[in-house]
Amino acid sequence: MKYAFSACTDQGRVRSNNEDAVSIDHQAQVVVLADGMGGYNAGEVASHMATELIRTEMARWLAETRQPPPGPQMRQALESCVEHANQAIFHAAQSNTQYSGMGTTVVASVLWDDKLMLAHVGDSRCYRLRAGRLVQITRDHSWLQEQIDAGLITPEQAAQSGQRNLVTRALGVEEDVQVESNEFSVEAQDLYLLCSDGLSEMVNDSDLSSILSTDATLEEKTQRLVDTANAHGGRDNISVVLIYADGPVPARKRSLVSRLLGTA
Template structure:
């Protein structure tokens, strides 16, 4: 699996409150997570780091078995995000500086023929295949709820002043509802995880064109996406993780 992991503070923020991690296990499973933290003075970067650490430590141990089923993978993603929620909530509960801090999470567990996606908040997962891009996740935001209920159009939502208000986040409550799904995965597919610093600034068409550009290596594609978000204003931290099967290699197994 080829992977790229890029993050940028953007043009406005004083601190990068995004965190991302990609890991590959010996059994052929690739793990990835993007977390976009929020809170008072530097609490957001503490929340996202704490969440990523908790997620990583659990899955590096638990997902390493050789014949992980889809159901087991879904359960593990759910457990890892639950563990991240508990870790952030506990820290916030015992430290006044971190009161009410939280973070989004979008995470993936990718194996040979499927990818399991878990998410809370408005960081997104996209699947790019055969010249098409599909948003896999459903933003947990106030504005998205208004779109779903027909009170706002998609166009209105894109520019709504409260579009960043979350209805769910990791670490703000003792329990969190987590969306988990499995999607088919083939060697031609590309998975893109990002914080809203990318998805609010860069269109799906621009994402698709960048990922489909054959002249660029995967890391250069991630860099280009960040540059597009910066050129569009860069008013938030920007984080991009891209996963793609090693193109043109014959892989045994």
């Protein structure tokens, strides 16, 4: 499967700085998006630590394996990278009073063949648009989602709540973190959206689907998503990554790749 990527991060219209971060390794097909939190620039530090550490460590591991490993090994490797980033952020916060209390959400993805592995902590999300249908394929680690799961409130009530930004998991808050990971099968023409809550809280699913379903280029769709969030108030930093599954790699090219990997 061939994949195309487009990313954008924006300060929004209210915040004085951007505490979101995005990092992509196009060759390894590793994408990481994070939404930092904390006083001063601590949230910015946490999100950049998360994205860079997870991307570089995962890309290095993939390079050392030389060929795509089975799904369970990929899952374990990605979870380990997220856990290592959590420990690094936690210890940085403990050793520097300026960074005390910093943390970050994260959603990280690895693509190989026709598979997608996702790992996430917090309320940064991943959506999939397939055959015109948009589905959120991550589950928020938030107080509101827990209330929905317990049947105490409806999704409609949650959308109107003033507690939408209360996450129940984040990197750097404690020395250990519970990472949620899932593997998905990818189909040609799938479009995946990774985003911070600066997008998902400003733009409803119907509008997200409408923008993603247009004939615009991947870069144009990315910018339209950010512009729409800003048009609706831009109350938070906005980060977006789009991943498009362009179709199977041609047999001749696949053969060359196989030879380079030593698998032919």
